[in-house]
Structures are given as structure tokens and as C-alpha cells.
Amino acid sequence: MTTGRERTLPGAVDTPEEPGRPAGGLLTPSEAAHILGVGTGTLLRWEGEGRLTPLRTPGGDRRYRRNRVLALAAPAPPLEEVVATLRQVHGRALEIGAREEAAEIARLMAVLDAGHRTPADPLRGDRRPS
Known part of the structure; x- marks a missing residue:
């Protein structure tokens, strides 16, 4: 299911330090879900609501910006x-x-x-x- 908000990562490549990991501080859906304490289905729902916008690897896989995921994980102010x-x-x-x-x-x-x-x-x- 695509939401129309995805963007392809230009020249996404593996980092030398972590083979198989895309460059640029990106997270897989499982990693993002773990940080946020939700399931990957919730990430898909949040994409539809515009709360989280995935990027796409050249292979079509979703990736989330680490800083955006951490911002969602931050506690709300009192x-x-x-x-x-x-x-x-x-x-x-x-x-x-x-x-x-x-x-x-x-x-x-x-x-x-x-x-x-x-x-x-x-x-x-x-x-x-x-």
C-alpha cells in the first residue's frame, strides 16, 4: 500500500560501517516501530495520517528518518x-x-x-x- 507521500532515496547505498544499512540516519520499519513502541501496522496508519513520511530505497523498501522517529518518540510537554x-x-x-x-x-x-x-x-x- 502506498500513501503517495513516499520519496525514493537518491543513490541509496550501504554504509561501509554497517553493510546492508542505508546511509543517512535511516531506520527500517521494524527499527522505527521498536523505538516508538508500536507495531509496523501503526506506522502504516501514521503514514496515512501524515504523521510519518517514509522514504523508499531503490528496491522499494520503506525507510524512516531517524530524527523524525526520535521526535515522535519524545515525550509531550506537560x-x-x-x-x-x-x-x-x-x-x-x-x-x-x-x-x-x-x-x-x-x-x-x-x-x-x-x-x-x-x-x-x-x-x-x-x-x-x-
Whole structure:
């Protein structure tokens, strides 16, 4: 199955240090899946979603850029950090008169807040269960 996003590796060659390994910091699907803690089927799904773009060897095999795989493997920033950044961007959007963008950012903040809230959160006026 091809996604239309693949690119052929120009002049892909084996590295002298690792025979059978393509040059350029590339990973096989199995290696990428192992690093990400997912199956190769998930990699294919992510290709279809545009989250990961494979390169193709002259033989048609998929390879993934090591730096892109490692970026996907990096932990997400804490929710508080994301919300703080959104607040800053929201304030700036209001300052420059970007009302539609500010409204969209406010919607995102509300979604994050709703997902983070627990029923017994006293800071939000919720009652603690007795």
C-alpha cells in the first residue's frame, strides 16, 4: 500500500560501517516501530495520517528518518506548559485583533481544561465526594 507521500532515496547505498544499512540516519520499519513502541501496522496508519513520511530505497523498501522517529518518540510537554503557551498566544491574538484565531485558541484551552478537570477538583468549585 502506498500513501503517495513516499520519496525514493537518491543513490541509496550501504554504509561501509554497517553493510546492508542505508546511509543517512535511516531506520527500517521494524527499527522505527521498536523505538516508538508500536507495531509496523501503526506506522502504516501514521503514514496515512501524515504523521510519518517514509522514504523508499531503490528496491522499494520503506525507510524512516531517524530524527523524525526520535521526535515522535519524545515525550509531550506537560499539560500546564501547553495551556500556558496557549494563554500567551491567545493574549497576543487579542492584542493584534485576530479575533477568530483568539476564539479558536480559547476553544482549545476549554477542551484541554475539560479533559484535565476531575470531579473532586476544589479549585474549580467542584464538590468533593463524601
